[in-house]
Amino acid sequence: MERLEYEFDGGAPVAPRNRPTLTGVLGSGNLxxxxxxxxxxxxxxxxxxxxxxxxxxIWQAVLADVFARWQVGDIRVSINDAGATPAVVALRLDQALSDHTGGGA
Structure with missing residues (x-):
């Protein structure tokens, strides 16, 4: 197992009404x-x-792309990965951020 940490300059803080959001399933090829x-x-x-x-x-590149599209701030994202491809990572992050913010990128 490898533990990676990244930080990105955010955009608008997410409304404080938002509670933690869990998206995806930890399983082979997913996260x-x-x-x-x-x-x-x-x-x-x-x-x-x-x-x-x-x-x-690769994680840095995928995450940078996601957070360039999602101008959010004041959030912590924890990812448990079981070998997902970059496309699956981006998809799950888009789903999680959409669920958390109540909207689209």
């Missing part, structure tokens, strides 16, 4: 995403636990 409100000075903090070791640069 689960937990999105929680957090006082991070407008930033987004992402922690990834992954079984696929050595893909930090």
């Amino acid at each position: 689960e995403v937990l999105v929680e409100p957090a006082d991070l000075g407008g930033r987004v903090r992402v922690e990834v636990q992954t079984a696929a070791v050595g893909f930090g640069a």
